[in-house]
Amino acid sequence: xxxxxxxxxxxxxxxxxxxxxxxxxxxxxxxxxxxxxxxxxxxxxxxxxxxxxxxxxxxxxxxxxxxxxxxxxxxxxxxxxxxxxxxxxxxxxxxxxxxxxxxxxxxxxxxxxxxxxxxxxxxxxxxxxxxxxxxxxxxxxxxxxxxxxxxxxxxxxxxxxxxxxxxxxxxxxxxxxxxxxxxxxxxxxxxxxxxxxxxxxxxxxxxxxxxxxxxxxxxxxxxxxxxxxxxxxxxxxxxxxxxxxxxxxxxxxxxxxxxxxxxxxxxxxxxxxxxxxxxxxx
Numbered sequence: 001x002x003x004x005x006x007x008x009x010x011x012x013x014x015x016x017x018x019x020x021x022x023x024x025x026x027x028x029x030x031x032x033x034x035x036x037x038x039x040x041x042x043x044x045x046x047x048x049x050x051x052x053x054x055x056x057x058x059x060x061x062x063x064x065x066x067x068x069x070x071x072x073x074x075x076x077x078x079x080x081x082x083x084x085x086x087x088x089x090x091x092x093x094x095x096x097x098x099x100x101x102x103x104x105x106x107x108x109x110x111x112x113x114x115x116x117x118x119x120x121x122x123x124x125x126x127x128x129x130x131x132x133x134x135x136x137x138x139x140x141x142x143x144x145x146x147x148x149x150x151x152x153x154x155x156x157x158x159x160x161x162x163x164x165x166x167x168x169x170x171x172x173x174x175x176x177x178x179x180x181x182x183x184x185x186x187x188x189x190x191x192x193x194x195x196x197x198x199x200x201x202x203x204x205x206x207x208x209x210x211x212x213x214x215x216x217x218x219x220x221x222x223x224x225x226x227x228x229x230x231x232x233x234x235x236x237x238x239x240x241x242x243x244x245x246x247x248x249x250x251x252x253x254x255x256x257x258x259x260x261x262x263x264x265x266x267x268x269x270x271x272x273x274x275x276x277x278x279x280x281x282x
Contacts, residue, residue, distance in 0.1 A: 159195050
């Protein structure tokens with residue numbers, strides 16, 4: 001992968017990750033246009049490194065606000081993340097052992113091979129777009145803290161369901177469900193990004209292990225290959241941090257100004273574009 005490709009993918013990831021429009025869908029489409037395989041172990045590892053960069057932007061942006069929150073808020077975040085882990089891992093096993101093992105995506109059984117299925121991505125984008133538009137129209141405008149153990153479990157469940165499906169925006173889904181549950185706009189935003197921050201290290205570890213296992217150790221250049229991709233990931237992480245820092249300020253303003261539903265319209269238009277390119281053979 002060239003330096004220009006790293007820069008472009010990092011910029012796309014950083015600008016889209018903190019907006020509820022599915023950064024993964026945007027990065028995958030860019031990778032396909034560049035002739036890269038989004039389901040390859042090195043590419044899924046690189047994508048997770050880009051996510052890590054944006055999570056540092058999240059931590060830096062939200063830290064002053066999070067310092068004022070109660071310990072219970074973070075305890076509920078850990079509860080929700082635990083639910084995400086159980087649901088996400090169970091869904092991964094279900095998809096790999098039932099759907100993918102039957103040959104739906106060829107001979108591959110890894111859930112990551114769904115990442116390059118553009119019709120599935122288009123459907124995911126459209127569904128989350130509908131959810132965001134619906135939320136923008138009917139969600140109550142709460143000014144009080146409404147987070148509870150029940151809501152935390154539901155949000156953890158929603159996040160777990162989003163993980164295998166590129167296009168189904170994690171932040172779009174969790175913030176929308178939080179707003180529908182009566183949480184305030186600021187609280188929904190805080191909790192959604194807290195969940196993303198907590199789940200990212202585990203996903204990074206899993207994807208690095210998958211990449212490590214995929215290396216052909218008999219070729220003699222394993223260390224060089226690992227080093228080059230880790231280096232690319234670190235560079236991409238730094239660049240996605242910078243673009244993500246600017247994007248998160250924009251997202252916060254749009255949520256608080258009542259324009260949440262416009263992200264949903266964007267997702268639905270993007271879904272049509274992805275389906276079009278799929279039909280064109282991209």
